[in-house]
Amino acid sequence: MSDALTTGANREKDDPVLEVEGLRKRFGGLVATDDASFAVERGEITALIGPNGAGKSTIFNLVSGFYEPDAGTVRVDGTDVTGKQPHEIADEGLVRTFQTPRKLEGMTVREAMLVGAGDQPGESFLKLFTDAAGVAAAERANVEAAHEMLERFEIGHLATQPATDLSGGQMKLVELARAMLAEPELLLLDEPVAGVNPTLANTLSDHIARLNDDGVTVCLIEHDMEFVMNLADPVIVLDRGSVLVEGSPDAVRADDRVIDAYLGGESA
Ligand SMILES: Nc1ncnc2c1ncn2[C@@H]1O[C@H](COP(=O)(O)OP(=O)(O)O)[C@@H](O)[C@H]1O
Ligand SMILES: [Mg+2]
Structure with a gap:
Protein backbone atom coordinates (compact mmCIF):
# COMPACT_ATOMS: atom_id res chain seq x y z
CA MET A 1 0.00 0.00 0.00
CA GLY A 106 -25.92 -19.32 1.12
CA MET A 107 -24.21 -16.00 1.92
CA THR A 108 -25.47 -13.01 3.81
CA VAL A 109 -24.85 -9.60 2.27
CA ARG A 110 -22.06 -9.04 4.80
CA GLU A 111 -20.37 -12.31 3.84
CA ALA A 112 -20.75 -11.46 0.16
CA MET A 113 -19.02 -8.14 0.87
CA LEU A 114 -16.02 -9.96 2.31
CA VAL A 115 -15.43 -12.36 -0.59
CA GLY A 116 -12.05 -11.33 -1.89
CA ALA A 117 -11.44 -8.77 0.88
CA GLY A 118 -7.85 -7.62 0.64
CA ASP A 119 -6.53 -8.54 4.04
CA GLN A 120 -7.42 -12.12 4.94
CA PRO A 121 -4.62 -13.46 7.08
CA GLY A 122 -6.87 -16.37 8.13
CA GLU A 123 -5.97 -17.90 4.78
CA SER A 124 -2.42 -18.47 5.93
CA PHE A 125 -2.40 -21.58 8.09
CA LEU A 126 0.97 -20.73 9.61
CA LYS A 127 -0.22 -17.28 10.58
CA LEU A 128 -3.38 -18.74 12.13
CA PHE A 129 -1.18 -21.07 14.16
CA THR A 130 1.28 -18.44 15.33
CA ASP A 131 -0.94 -15.37 15.56
CA ALA A 132 -4.55 -16.41 16.14
CA ALA A 133 -5.32 -13.15 17.97
CA GLY A 134 -3.97 -11.08 15.09
CA VAL A 135 -6.05 -13.07 12.61
CA ALA A 136 -9.21 -12.61 14.68
CA ALA A 137 -8.54 -8.86 14.99
CA ALA A 138 -8.02 -8.52 11.22
CA GLU A 139 -11.27 -10.39 10.55
CA ARG A 140 -13.13 -8.13 12.97
CA ALA A 141 -11.68 -5.10 11.21
CA ASN A 142 -12.84 -6.49 7.84
CA VAL A 143 -16.38 -7.03 9.13
CA GLU A 144 -16.40 -3.51 10.57
CA ALA A 145 -15.15 -2.00 7.31
CA ALA A 146 -17.86 -3.92 5.40
CA HIS A 147 -20.51 -2.53 7.75
CA GLU A 148 -19.25 1.02 7.40
CA MET A 149 -19.22 0.71 3.62
CA LEU A 150 -22.78 -0.65 3.56
CA GLU A 151 -23.80 2.35 5.71
CA ARG A 152 -22.10 4.73 3.27
CA PHE A 153 -24.32 3.28 0.54
CA GLU A 154 -27.35 3.46 2.85
CA ILE A 155 -27.89 -0.30 2.83
CA GLY A 156 -26.60 -1.14 6.31
CA HIS A 157 -29.97 -2.69 7.09
CA LEU A 158 -29.32 -5.39 4.47
CA ALA A 159 -26.13 -6.71 6.13
CA THR A 160 -27.59 -9.87 7.63
CA GLN A 161 -30.04 -10.67 4.82
CA PRO A 162 -29.40 -13.59 2.47
CA ALA A 163 -27.70 -12.12 -0.61
CA THR A 164 -30.09 -14.07 -2.84
CA ASP A 165 -33.08 -12.19 -1.34
CA LEU A 166 -31.94 -8.85 -2.77
CA SER A 167 -33.51 -7.15 -5.77
CA GLY A 168 -31.34 -6.65 -8.84
CA GLY A 169 -30.87 -3.00 -7.92
CA GLN A 170 -29.88 -3.74 -4.32
CA MET A 171 -27.41 -6.30 -5.64
CA LYS A 172 -25.84 -3.63 -7.85
CA LEU A 173 -25.49 -1.38 -4.79
CA VAL A 174 -23.81 -4.19 -2.85
CA GLU A 175 -21.44 -4.81 -5.79
CA LEU A 176 -20.51 -1.14 -5.79
CA ALA A 177 -19.99 -1.10 -2.01
CA ARG A 178 -17.93 -4.29 -2.23
CA ALA A 179 -15.69 -2.84 -4.93
CA MET A 180 -15.16 0.30 -2.80
CA LEU A 181 -13.85 -1.83 0.09
CA ALA A 182 -10.71 -2.33 -1.99
CA GLU A 183 -10.20 1.47 -2.01
N1 LIG B 1 -15.19 -15.97 -23.15
C1 LIG B 1 -15.62 -15.84 -24.40
N2 LIG B 1 -15.56 -16.86 -25.28
C2 LIG B 1 -15.97 -16.73 -26.55
N3 LIG B 1 -16.49 -15.59 -27.05
C3 LIG B 1 -16.58 -14.55 -26.23
C4 LIG B 1 -16.16 -14.60 -24.87
N4 LIG B 1 -16.37 -13.39 -24.30
C5 LIG B 1 -16.91 -12.62 -25.25
N5 LIG B 1 -17.04 -13.31 -26.40
C6 LIG B 1 -17.56 -12.78 -27.68
O1 LIG B 1 -16.89 -11.56 -27.95
C7 LIG B 1 -17.78 -10.59 -28.50
C8 LIG B 1 -17.80 -9.37 -27.61
O2 LIG B 1 -18.44 -9.71 -26.40
P1 LIG B 1 -18.58 -8.70 -25.18
O3 LIG B 1 -17.25 -8.14 -24.88
O4 LIG B 1 -19.27 -9.43 -24.08
O5 LIG B 1 -19.53 -7.58 -25.81
P2 LIG B 1 -20.33 -6.38 -25.12
O6 LIG B 1 -19.99 -6.37 -23.67
O7 LIG B 1 -19.90 -5.17 -25.86
O8 LIG B 1 -21.78 -6.70 -25.37
C9 LIG B 1 -19.14 -11.27 -28.61
O9 LIG B 1 -19.28 -11.76 -29.93
C10 LIG B 1 -19.04 -12.40 -27.61
O10 LIG B 1 -19.87 -13.46 -27.97
MG1 LIG C 1 -21.10 -6.64 -21.93
Missing part, protein backbone atom coordinates in the same frame (compact mmCIF):
# COMPACT_ATOMS: atom_id res chain seq x y z
CA SER A 2 2.73 2.45 0.95
CA ASP A 3 4.45 1.62 -2.37
CA ALA A 4 1.32 2.55 -4.27
CA LEU A 5 1.06 5.80 -2.33
CA THR A 6 4.68 6.70 -3.04
CA THR A 7 4.26 5.93 -6.73
CA GLY A 8 1.08 7.99 -6.83
CA ALA A 9 2.81 10.96 -5.25
CA ASN A 10 5.61 10.88 -7.81
CA ARG A 11 3.27 10.71 -10.73
CA GLU A 12 2.29 13.65 -12.88
CA LYS A 13 -1.19 14.78 -12.00
CA ASP A 14 -2.42 14.73 -15.57
CA ASP A 15 -1.11 11.28 -16.53
CA PRO A 16 -4.00 8.98 -17.40
CA VAL A 17 -4.98 6.42 -14.78
CA LEU A 18 -5.53 3.82 -17.48
CA GLU A 19 -3.81 3.54 -20.85
CA VAL A 20 -4.84 0.84 -23.29
CA GLU A 21 -2.75 0.44 -26.45
CA GLY A 22 -3.31 -1.86 -29.42
CA LEU A 23 -5.29 -4.35 -27.35
CA ARG A 24 -6.35 -7.50 -29.17
CA LYS A 25 -8.31 -10.59 -28.13
CA ARG A 26 -9.53 -13.39 -30.32
CA PHE A 27 -11.92 -16.20 -29.41
CA GLY A 28 -11.49 -18.90 -32.06
CA GLY A 29 -12.35 -17.17 -35.33
CA LEU A 30 -13.93 -14.17 -33.63
CA VAL A 31 -11.91 -11.01 -32.98
CA ALA A 32 -13.61 -9.55 -29.89
CA THR A 33 -11.04 -6.79 -29.33
CA ASP A 34 -9.33 -5.44 -32.39
CA ASP A 35 -6.45 -3.03 -31.88
CA ALA A 36 -8.31 -1.02 -29.23
CA SER A 37 -6.55 2.04 -27.84
CA PHE A 38 -7.85 4.62 -25.39
CA ALA A 39 -7.06 6.34 -22.12
CA VAL A 40 -9.05 7.07 -18.98
CA GLU A 41 -8.06 10.42 -17.50
CA ARG A 42 -7.73 10.91 -13.77
CA GLY A 43 -10.78 12.30 -12.00
CA GLU A 44 -13.20 11.78 -14.87
CA ILE A 45 -16.19 9.53 -15.43
CA THR A 46 -15.57 7.88 -18.80
CA ALA A 47 -18.30 5.84 -20.46
CA LEU A 48 -17.68 2.94 -22.80
CA ILE A 49 -20.70 2.42 -25.02
CA GLY A 50 -21.48 0.52 -28.20
CA PRO A 51 -23.83 -2.08 -29.65
CA ASN A 52 -24.25 -5.52 -28.08
CA GLY A 53 -21.23 -7.66 -28.81
CA ALA A 54 -19.01 -4.64 -29.59
CA GLY A 55 -16.46 -5.98 -27.10
CA LYS A 56 -17.06 -3.72 -24.10
CA SER A 57 -17.07 -6.41 -21.41
CA THR A 58 -14.11 -8.13 -23.07
CA ILE A 59 -12.09 -4.92 -22.69
CA PHE A 60 -12.95 -4.80 -18.98
CA ASN A 61 -11.92 -8.45 -18.66
CA LEU A 62 -8.63 -7.70 -20.43
CA VAL A 63 -7.68 -4.60 -18.46
CA SER A 64 -8.64 -6.15 -15.10
CA GLY A 65 -6.65 -9.34 -15.74
CA PHE A 66 -9.54 -11.79 -16.14
CA TYR A 67 -8.54 -12.42 -19.78
CA GLU A 68 -5.04 -12.38 -21.20
CA PRO A 69 -4.67 -10.25 -24.34
CA ASP A 70 -3.22 -11.67 -27.56
CA ALA A 71 -1.50 -8.34 -28.18
CA GLY A 72 -1.31 -4.84 -26.76
CA THR A 73 -0.54 -3.25 -23.43
CA VAL A 74 -2.46 -2.08 -20.39
CA ARG A 75 -0.95 0.49 -18.05
CA VAL A 76 -2.43 1.52 -14.71
CA ASP A 77 -0.92 4.67 -13.28
CA GLY A 78 1.96 4.27 -15.70
CA THR A 79 2.72 0.70 -14.56
CA ASP A 80 2.54 -2.03 -17.19
CA VAL A 81 0.03 -4.57 -15.85
CA THR A 82 -0.44 -6.54 -19.10
CA GLY A 83 -0.92 -10.23 -18.30
CA LYS A 84 -1.00 -9.72 -14.53
CA GLN A 85 -3.51 -11.42 -12.24
CA PRO A 86 -6.71 -9.60 -11.20
CA HIS A 87 -5.56 -9.26 -7.57
CA GLU A 88 -2.22 -7.78 -8.69
CA ILE A 89 -4.04 -5.25 -10.88
CA ALA A 90 -6.40 -4.48 -7.97
CA ASP A 91 -3.29 -3.76 -5.89
CA GLU A 92 -2.36 -1.15 -8.52
CA GLY A 93 -5.72 0.52 -7.85
CA LEU A 94 -7.99 -0.87 -10.59
CA VAL A 95 -11.12 -2.65 -9.30
CA ARG A 96 -14.11 -3.77 -11.34
CA THR A 97 -17.67 -4.96 -10.93
CA PHE A 98 -19.31 -7.59 -13.14
CA GLN A 99 -22.15 -7.29 -15.63
CA THR A 100 -23.68 -10.42 -14.07
CA PRO A 101 -23.11 -10.57 -10.30
CA ARG A 102 -21.41 -13.74 -9.08
CA LYS A 103 -23.44 -16.48 -7.41
CA LEU A 104 -23.85 -15.73 -3.74
CA GLU A 105 -26.00 -18.65 -2.60
CA PRO A 184 -9.80 1.71 -5.79
CA GLU A 185 -8.27 4.63 -7.61
CA LEU A 186 -10.03 3.51 -10.79
CA LEU A 187 -13.41 1.81 -10.63
CA LEU A 188 -14.70 -0.12 -13.67
CA LEU A 189 -18.46 -0.64 -13.64
CA ASP A 190 -19.97 -3.06 -16.16
CA GLU A 191 -23.62 -2.04 -16.66
CA PRO A 192 -24.22 -0.71 -13.14
CA VAL A 193 -27.92 0.03 -13.72
CA ALA A 194 -28.92 -2.74 -16.17
CA GLY A 195 -32.32 -4.11 -15.14
CA VAL A 196 -32.58 -1.64 -12.24
CA ASN A 197 -35.77 0.38 -11.67
CA PRO A 198 -35.52 4.13 -12.46
CA THR A 199 -35.55 5.27 -8.80
CA LEU A 200 -32.72 2.97 -7.80
CA ALA A 201 -30.88 3.83 -11.03
CA ASN A 202 -30.96 7.49 -9.91
CA THR A 203 -29.67 6.48 -6.48
CA LEU A 204 -26.83 4.54 -8.12
CA SER A 205 -26.08 7.51 -10.36
CA ASP A 206 -25.86 9.79 -7.30
CA HIS A 207 -23.55 7.35 -5.51
CA ILE A 208 -21.24 7.11 -8.52
CA ALA A 209 -21.15 10.92 -8.84
CA ARG A 210 -20.33 11.20 -5.13
CA LEU A 211 -17.50 8.63 -5.36
CA ASN A 212 -16.13 10.60 -8.28
CA ASP A 213 -16.34 13.85 -6.26
CA ASP A 214 -14.38 12.04 -3.55
CA GLY A 215 -11.58 11.44 -6.07
CA VAL A 216 -12.34 8.01 -7.56
CA THR A 217 -11.87 7.83 -11.33
CA VAL A 218 -14.68 5.87 -12.98
CA CYS A 219 -14.98 4.01 -16.27
CA LEU A 220 -18.41 2.54 -16.91
CA ILE A 221 -20.22 0.48 -19.52
CA GLU A 222 -23.93 1.18 -19.78
CA HIS A 223 -26.76 0.85 -22.29
CA ASP A 224 -29.05 3.35 -20.56
CA MET A 225 -28.24 6.44 -22.64
CA GLU A 226 -29.89 8.91 -20.29
CA PHE A 227 -27.78 7.56 -17.45
CA VAL A 228 -24.61 7.76 -19.56
CA MET A 229 -25.25 11.24 -20.91
CA ASN A 230 -26.06 12.66 -17.46
CA LEU A 231 -23.11 11.14 -15.67
CA ALA A 232 -20.22 10.60 -18.05
CA ASP A 233 -17.80 12.80 -19.98
CA PRO A 234 -16.06 11.74 -22.17
CA VAL A 235 -17.90 8.95 -23.95
CA ILE A 236 -15.95 6.33 -25.93
CA VAL A 237 -17.87 4.40 -28.57
CA LEU A 238 -16.72 0.89 -29.37
CA ASP A 239 -17.71 -0.96 -32.51
CA ARG A 240 -16.50 -4.43 -33.52
CA GLY A 241 -13.74 -4.40 -30.96
CA SER A 242 -12.24 -1.02 -31.86
CA VAL A 243 -12.73 2.57 -30.78
CA LEU A 244 -15.02 4.25 -33.29
CA VAL A 245 -15.47 7.72 -31.77
CA GLU A 246 -14.54 9.52 -28.59
CA GLY A 247 -15.92 12.83 -27.38
CA SER A 248 -18.34 14.75 -25.22
CA PRO A 249 -21.82 13.24 -24.73
CA ASP A 250 -23.30 15.84 -27.10
CA ALA A 251 -20.69 15.29 -29.81
CA VAL A 252 -21.10 11.52 -29.63
CA ARG A 253 -24.88 11.75 -29.68
CA ALA A 254 -24.78 13.85 -32.85
CA ASP A 255 -22.23 11.67 -34.67
CA ASP A 256 -23.61 9.81 -37.71
CA ARG A 257 -20.98 7.07 -37.38
CA VAL A 258 -22.34 6.25 -33.93
CA ILE A 259 -25.92 6.11 -35.16
CA ASP A 260 -24.83 3.84 -38.03
CA ALA A 261 -22.96 1.55 -35.65
CA TYR A 262 -26.03 1.09 -33.48
CA LEU A 263 -28.29 0.50 -36.47
CA GLY A 264 -25.77 -1.96 -37.92
CA GLY A 265 -25.51 -3.71 -34.57
CA GLU A 266 -29.26 -4.20 -34.42
CA SER A 267 -29.55 -5.85 -37.80
CA ALA A 268 -26.46 -8.02 -37.19
Whole structure:
Protein backbone atom coordinates (compact mmCIF):
# COMPACT_ATOMS: atom_id res chain seq x y z
CA MET A 1 0.00 0.00 0.00
CA SER A 2 2.73 2.45 0.95
CA ASP A 3 4.45 1.62 -2.37
CA ALA A 4 1.32 2.55 -4.27
CA LEU A 5 1.06 5.80 -2.33
CA THR A 6 4.68 6.70 -3.04
CA THR A 7 4.26 5.93 -6.73
CA GLY A 8 1.08 7.99 -6.83
CA ALA A 9 2.81 10.96 -5.25
CA ASN A 10 5.61 10.88 -7.81
CA ARG A 11 3.27 10.71 -10.73
CA GLU A 12 2.29 13.65 -12.88
CA LYS A 13 -1.19 14.78 -12.00
CA ASP A 14 -2.42 14.73 -15.57
CA ASP A 15 -1.11 11.28 -16.53
CA PRO A 16 -4.00 8.98 -17.40
CA VAL A 17 -4.98 6.42 -14.78
CA LEU A 18 -5.53 3.82 -17.48
CA GLU A 19 -3.81 3.54 -20.85
CA VAL A 20 -4.84 0.84 -23.29
CA GLU A 21 -2.75 0.44 -26.45
CA GLY A 22 -3.31 -1.86 -29.42
CA LEU A 23 -5.29 -4.35 -27.35
CA ARG A 24 -6.35 -7.50 -29.17
CA LYS A 25 -8.31 -10.59 -28.13
CA ARG A 26 -9.53 -13.39 -30.32
CA PHE A 27 -11.92 -16.20 -29.41
CA GLY A 28 -11.49 -18.90 -32.06
CA GLY A 29 -12.35 -17.17 -35.33
CA LEU A 30 -13.93 -14.17 -33.63
CA VAL A 31 -11.91 -11.01 -32.98
CA ALA A 32 -13.61 -9.55 -29.89
CA THR A 33 -11.04 -6.79 -29.33
CA ASP A 34 -9.33 -5.44 -32.39
CA ASP A 35 -6.45 -3.03 -31.88
CA ALA A 36 -8.31 -1.02 -29.23
CA SER A 37 -6.55 2.04 -27.84
CA PHE A 38 -7.85 4.62 -25.39
CA ALA A 39 -7.06 6.34 -22.12
CA VAL A 40 -9.05 7.07 -18.98
CA GLU A 41 -8.06 10.42 -17.50
CA ARG A 42 -7.73 10.91 -13.77
CA GLY A 43 -10.78 12.30 -12.00
CA GLU A 44 -13.20 11.78 -14.87
CA ILE A 45 -16.19 9.53 -15.43
CA THR A 46 -15.57 7.88 -18.80
CA ALA A 47 -18.30 5.84 -20.46
CA LEU A 48 -17.68 2.94 -22.80
CA ILE A 49 -20.70 2.42 -25.02
CA GLY A 50 -21.48 0.52 -28.20
CA PRO A 51 -23.83 -2.08 -29.65
CA ASN A 52 -24.25 -5.52 -28.08
CA GLY A 53 -21.23 -7.66 -28.81
CA ALA A 54 -19.01 -4.64 -29.59
CA GLY A 55 -16.46 -5.98 -27.10
CA LYS A 56 -17.06 -3.72 -24.10
CA SER A 57 -17.07 -6.41 -21.41
CA THR A 58 -14.11 -8.13 -23.07
CA ILE A 59 -12.09 -4.92 -22.69
CA PHE A 60 -12.95 -4.80 -18.98
CA ASN A 61 -11.92 -8.45 -18.66
CA LEU A 62 -8.63 -7.70 -20.43
CA VAL A 63 -7.68 -4.60 -18.46
CA SER A 64 -8.64 -6.15 -15.10
CA GLY A 65 -6.65 -9.34 -15.74
CA PHE A 66 -9.54 -11.79 -16.14
CA TYR A 67 -8.54 -12.42 -19.78
CA GLU A 68 -5.04 -12.38 -21.20
CA PRO A 69 -4.67 -10.25 -24.34
CA ASP A 70 -3.22 -11.67 -27.56
CA ALA A 71 -1.50 -8.34 -28.18
CA GLY A 72 -1.31 -4.84 -26.76
CA THR A 73 -0.54 -3.25 -23.43
CA VAL A 74 -2.46 -2.08 -20.39
CA ARG A 75 -0.95 0.49 -18.05
CA VAL A 76 -2.43 1.52 -14.71
CA ASP A 77 -0.92 4.67 -13.28
CA GLY A 78 1.96 4.27 -15.70
CA THR A 79 2.72 0.70 -14.56
CA ASP A 80 2.54 -2.03 -17.19
CA VAL A 81 0.03 -4.57 -15.85
CA THR A 82 -0.44 -6.54 -19.10
CA GLY A 83 -0.92 -10.23 -18.30
CA LYS A 84 -1.00 -9.72 -14.53
CA GLN A 85 -3.51 -11.42 -12.24
CA PRO A 86 -6.71 -9.60 -11.20
CA HIS A 87 -5.56 -9.26 -7.57
CA GLU A 88 -2.22 -7.78 -8.69
CA ILE A 89 -4.04 -5.25 -10.88
CA ALA A 90 -6.40 -4.48 -7.97
CA ASP A 91 -3.29 -3.76 -5.89
CA GLU A 92 -2.36 -1.15 -8.52
CA GLY A 93 -5.72 0.52 -7.85
CA LEU A 94 -7.99 -0.87 -10.59
CA VAL A 95 -11.12 -2.65 -9.30
CA ARG A 96 -14.11 -3.77 -11.34
CA THR A 97 -17.67 -4.96 -10.93
CA PHE A 98 -19.31 -7.59 -13.14
CA GLN A 99 -22.15 -7.29 -15.63
CA THR A 100 -23.68 -10.42 -14.07
CA PRO A 101 -23.11 -10.57 -10.30
CA ARG A 102 -21.41 -13.74 -9.08
CA LYS A 103 -23.44 -16.48 -7.41
CA LEU A 104 -23.85 -15.73 -3.74
CA GLU A 105 -26.00 -18.65 -2.60
CA GLY A 106 -25.92 -19.32 1.12
CA MET A 107 -24.21 -16.00 1.92
CA THR A 108 -25.47 -13.01 3.81
CA VAL A 109 -24.85 -9.60 2.27
CA ARG A 110 -22.06 -9.04 4.80
CA GLU A 111 -20.37 -12.31 3.84
CA ALA A 112 -20.75 -11.46 0.16
CA MET A 113 -19.02 -8.14 0.87
CA LEU A 114 -16.02 -9.96 2.31
CA VAL A 115 -15.43 -12.36 -0.59
CA GLY A 116 -12.05 -11.33 -1.89
CA ALA A 117 -11.44 -8.77 0.88
CA GLY A 118 -7.85 -7.62 0.64
CA ASP A 119 -6.53 -8.54 4.04
CA GLN A 120 -7.42 -12.12 4.94
CA PRO A 121 -4.62 -13.46 7.08
CA GLY A 122 -6.87 -16.37 8.13
CA GLU A 123 -5.97 -17.90 4.78
CA SER A 124 -2.42 -18.47 5.93
CA PHE A 125 -2.40 -21.58 8.09
CA LEU A 126 0.97 -20.73 9.61
CA LYS A 127 -0.22 -17.28 10.58
CA LEU A 128 -3.38 -18.74 12.13
CA PHE A 129 -1.18 -21.07 14.16
CA THR A 130 1.28 -18.44 15.33
CA ASP A 131 -0.94 -15.37 15.56
CA ALA A 132 -4.55 -16.41 16.14
CA ALA A 133 -5.32 -13.15 17.97
CA GLY A 134 -3.97 -11.08 15.09
CA VAL A 135 -6.05 -13.07 12.61
CA ALA A 136 -9.21 -12.61 14.68
CA ALA A 137 -8.54 -8.86 14.99
CA ALA A 138 -8.02 -8.52 11.22
CA GLU A 139 -11.27 -10.39 10.55
CA ARG A 140 -13.13 -8.13 12.97
CA ALA A 141 -11.68 -5.10 11.21
CA ASN A 142 -12.84 -6.49 7.84
CA VAL A 143 -16.38 -7.03 9.13
CA GLU A 144 -16.40 -3.51 10.57
CA ALA A 145 -15.15 -2.00 7.31
CA ALA A 146 -17.86 -3.92 5.40
CA HIS A 147 -20.51 -2.53 7.75
CA GLU A 148 -19.25 1.02 7.40
CA MET A 149 -19.22 0.71 3.62
CA LEU A 150 -22.78 -0.65 3.56
CA GLU A 151 -23.80 2.35 5.71
CA ARG A 152 -22.10 4.73 3.27
CA PHE A 153 -24.32 3.28 0.54
CA GLU A 154 -27.35 3.46 2.85
CA ILE A 155 -27.89 -0.30 2.83
CA GLY A 156 -26.60 -1.14 6.31
CA HIS A 157 -29.97 -2.69 7.09
CA LEU A 158 -29.32 -5.39 4.47
CA ALA A 159 -26.13 -6.71 6.13
CA THR A 160 -27.59 -9.87 7.63
CA GLN A 161 -30.04 -10.67 4.82
CA PRO A 162 -29.40 -13.59 2.47
CA ALA A 163 -27.70 -12.12 -0.61
CA THR A 164 -30.09 -14.07 -2.84
CA ASP A 165 -33.08 -12.19 -1.34
CA LEU A 166 -31.94 -8.85 -2.77
CA SER A 167 -33.51 -7.15 -5.77
CA GLY A 168 -31.34 -6.65 -8.84
CA GLY A 169 -30.87 -3.00 -7.92
CA GLN A 170 -29.88 -3.74 -4.32
CA MET A 171 -27.41 -6.30 -5.64
CA LYS A 172 -25.84 -3.63 -7.85
CA LEU A 173 -25.49 -1.38 -4.79
CA VAL A 174 -23.81 -4.19 -2.85
CA GLU A 175 -21.44 -4.81 -5.79
CA LEU A 176 -20.51 -1.14 -5.79
CA ALA A 177 -19.99 -1.10 -2.01
CA ARG A 178 -17.93 -4.29 -2.23
CA ALA A 179 -15.69 -2.84 -4.93
CA MET A 180 -15.16 0.30 -2.80
CA LEU A 181 -13.85 -1.83 0.09
CA ALA A 182 -10.71 -2.33 -1.99
CA GLU A 183 -10.20 1.47 -2.01
CA PRO A 184 -9.80 1.71 -5.79
CA GLU A 185 -8.27 4.63 -7.61
CA LEU A 186 -10.03 3.51 -10.79
CA LEU A 187 -13.41 1.81 -10.63
CA LEU A 188 -14.70 -0.12 -13.67
CA LEU A 189 -18.46 -0.64 -13.64
CA ASP A 190 -19.97 -3.06 -16.16
CA GLU A 191 -23.62 -2.04 -16.66
CA PRO A 192 -24.22 -0.71 -13.14
CA VAL A 193 -27.92 0.03 -13.72
CA ALA A 194 -28.92 -2.74 -16.17
CA GLY A 195 -32.32 -4.11 -15.14
CA VAL A 196 -32.58 -1.64 -12.24
CA ASN A 197 -35.77 0.38 -11.67
CA PRO A 198 -35.52 4.13 -12.46
CA THR A 199 -35.55 5.27 -8.80
CA LEU A 200 -32.72 2.97 -7.80
CA ALA A 201 -30.88 3.83 -11.03
CA ASN A 202 -30.96 7.49 -9.91
CA THR A 203 -29.67 6.48 -6.48
CA LEU A 204 -26.83 4.54 -8.12
CA SER A 205 -26.08 7.51 -10.36
CA ASP A 206 -25.86 9.79 -7.30
CA HIS A 207 -23.55 7.35 -5.51
CA ILE A 208 -21.24 7.11 -8.52
CA ALA A 209 -21.15 10.92 -8.84
CA ARG A 210 -20.33 11.20 -5.13
CA LEU A 211 -17.50 8.63 -5.36
CA ASN A 212 -16.13 10.60 -8.28
CA ASP A 213 -16.34 13.85 -6.26
CA ASP A 214 -14.38 12.04 -3.55
CA GLY A 215 -11.58 11.44 -6.07
CA VAL A 216 -12.34 8.01 -7.56
CA THR A 217 -11.87 7.83 -11.33
CA VAL A 218 -14.68 5.87 -12.98
CA CYS A 219 -14.98 4.01 -16.27
CA LEU A 220 -18.41 2.54 -16.91
CA ILE A 221 -20.22 0.48 -19.52
CA GLU A 222 -23.93 1.18 -19.78
CA HIS A 223 -26.76 0.85 -22.29
CA ASP A 224 -29.05 3.35 -20.56
CA MET A 225 -28.24 6.44 -22.64
CA GLU A 226 -29.89 8.91 -20.29
CA PHE A 227 -27.78 7.56 -17.45
CA VAL A 228 -24.61 7.76 -19.56
CA MET A 229 -25.25 11.24 -20.91
CA ASN A 230 -26.06 12.66 -17.46
CA LEU A 231 -23.11 11.14 -15.67
CA ALA A 232 -20.22 10.60 -18.05
CA ASP A 233 -17.80 12.80 -19.98
CA PRO A 234 -16.06 11.74 -22.17
CA VAL A 235 -17.90 8.95 -23.95
CA ILE A 236 -15.95 6.33 -25.93
CA VAL A 237 -17.87 4.40 -28.57
CA LEU A 238 -16.72 0.89 -29.37
CA ASP A 239 -17.71 -0.96 -32.51
CA ARG A 240 -16.50 -4.43 -33.52
CA GLY A 241 -13.74 -4.40 -30.96
CA SER A 242 -12.24 -1.02 -31.86
CA VAL A 243 -12.73 2.57 -30.78
CA LEU A 244 -15.02 4.25 -33.29
CA VAL A 245 -15.47 7.72 -31.77
CA GLU A 246 -14.54 9.52 -28.59
CA GLY A 247 -15.92 12.83 -27.38
CA SER A 248 -18.34 14.75 -25.22
CA PRO A 249 -21.82 13.24 -24.73
CA ASP A 250 -23.30 15.84 -27.10
CA ALA A 251 -20.69 15.29 -29.81
CA VAL A 252 -21.10 11.52 -29.63
CA ARG A 253 -24.88 11.75 -29.68
CA ALA A 254 -24.78 13.85 -32.85
CA ASP A 255 -22.23 11.67 -34.67
CA ASP A 256 -23.61 9.81 -37.71
CA ARG A 257 -20.98 7.07 -37.38
CA VAL A 258 -22.34 6.25 -33.93
CA ILE A 259 -25.92 6.11 -35.16
CA ASP A 260 -24.83 3.84 -38.03
CA ALA A 261 -22.96 1.55 -35.65
CA TYR A 262 -26.03 1.09 -33.48
CA LEU A 263 -28.29 0.50 -36.47
CA GLY A 264 -25.77 -1.96 -37.92
CA GLY A 265 -25.51 -3.71 -34.57
CA GLU A 266 -29.26 -4.20 -34.42
CA SER A 267 -29.55 -5.85 -37.80
CA ALA A 268 -26.46 -8.02 -37.19
N1 LIG B 1 -15.19 -15.97 -23.15
C1 LIG B 1 -15.62 -15.84 -24.40
N2 LIG B 1 -15.56 -16.86 -25.28
C2 LIG B 1 -15.97 -16.73 -26.55
N3 LIG B 1 -16.49 -15.59 -27.05
C3 LIG B 1 -16.58 -14.55 -26.23
C4 LIG B 1 -16.16 -14.60 -24.87
N4 LIG B 1 -16.37 -13.39 -24.30
C5 LIG B 1 -16.91 -12.62 -25.25
N5 LIG B 1 -17.04 -13.31 -26.40
C6 LIG B 1 -17.56 -12.78 -27.68
O1 LIG B 1 -16.89 -11.56 -27.95
C7 LIG B 1 -17.78 -10.59 -28.50
C8 LIG B 1 -17.80 -9.37 -27.61
O2 LIG B 1 -18.44 -9.71 -26.40
P1 LIG B 1 -18.58 -8.70 -25.18
O3 LIG B 1 -17.25 -8.14 -24.88
O4 LIG B 1 -19.27 -9.43 -24.08
O5 LIG B 1 -19.53 -7.58 -25.81
P2 LIG B 1 -20.33 -6.38 -25.12
O6 LIG B 1 -19.99 -6.37 -23.67
O7 LIG B 1 -19.90 -5.17 -25.86
O8 LIG B 1 -21.78 -6.70 -25.37
C9 LIG B 1 -19.14 -11.27 -28.61
O9 LIG B 1 -19.28 -11.76 -29.93
C10 LIG B 1 -19.04 -12.40 -27.61
O10 LIG B 1 -19.87 -13.46 -27.97
MG1 LIG C 1 -21.10 -6.64 -21.93
